[in-house]
């Protein structure tokens with residue numbers, strides 16, 4: 001079988017290699033169908049984020065997976081099932097979070113992540129996964145099943161928003177989503193599915209992103225200043241400091257789900273803190289996802305309009321040219337790599 005390999009920070013070393021099929025009888029054997037390219041993969045390949053598996057000089061990239069089961073050691077999965085694999089594995093010690101399978105809250109940083117931290121990703125034509133780290137998908141999802149992992153990150157963000165809102169008896173009726181990339185759009189989808197009035201802000205003024213937002217029944221803005229409505233929850237998907245600040249000023253609960261990589265100091269208005277104190281407001285960060293979030297994501301995708309989900313997948317590149325997915329083209333939302 002063929003597999004992608006990358007060396008963090010050395011895009012020129014990216015290659016496709018022949019490998020033996022994996023042989024782990026206790027795990028699901030899966031035919032890899034698609035993987036999604038996300039900002040983290042670009043950071044790994046271009047900027048050197050990520051950790052190689054011990055003793056190796058390259059890692060198989062990609063953590064957003066879609067595959068079809070070839071064989072299963074348990075009756076919970078059957079050949080032909082569409083599945084997505086979980087990204088993170090608990091730390092071996094384990095920490096208090098990993099001890100209860102809440103690996104997404106790992107306290108000691110000794111977790112591993114497929115395609116990101118020390119273990120190979122899903123960018124290969126055959127992969128295996130322990131049944132506990134696989135999620136069965138609605139077979140009618142087809143290619144859109146590759147959105148399960150980003151949707152799991154968003155499902156966790158919404159779960160955090162609900163938990164924090166509950167603590168202050170906040171009835172959540174409206175949401176502000178900053179950023180209309182795959183994470184922001186999926187956050188908007190889950191907000192609409194919760195019956196909320198959803199406002200989405202991104203820089204672009206036209207094209208596929210505004211269309212996808214309005215088709216959902218949410219409202220699109222290319223300038224945050226134009227959002228006049230009150231917002232109960234903000235899901236911040238850009239990591240841009242100015243936007244984080246504005247979310248914290250406007251919303252009772254802000255969930256930070258994005259990283260910008262920006263380092264330049266920005267002027268901040270300290271009155272935002274007064275508002276946070278007097279309004280019992282909260283800002284929480286979230287990363288990764290636990291199994292319940294993957295299950296929630298699979299259900300949310302199953303309930304979503306297929307044309308809308310398929311509209312998020314804007315480009316498909318073959319495994320042999322997987323690095324073509326690194327650069328975003330105009331109107332790209334999610335670019336996927338076809339492993340078949």
Ligand code: BGC
Nearest residue numbers: 038040087116153287288289
């Ligand atoms: C992935 C997460 C992962 C995080 C940090 C994100 O792109 O979606 O699963 O935990 O990167 O490595």
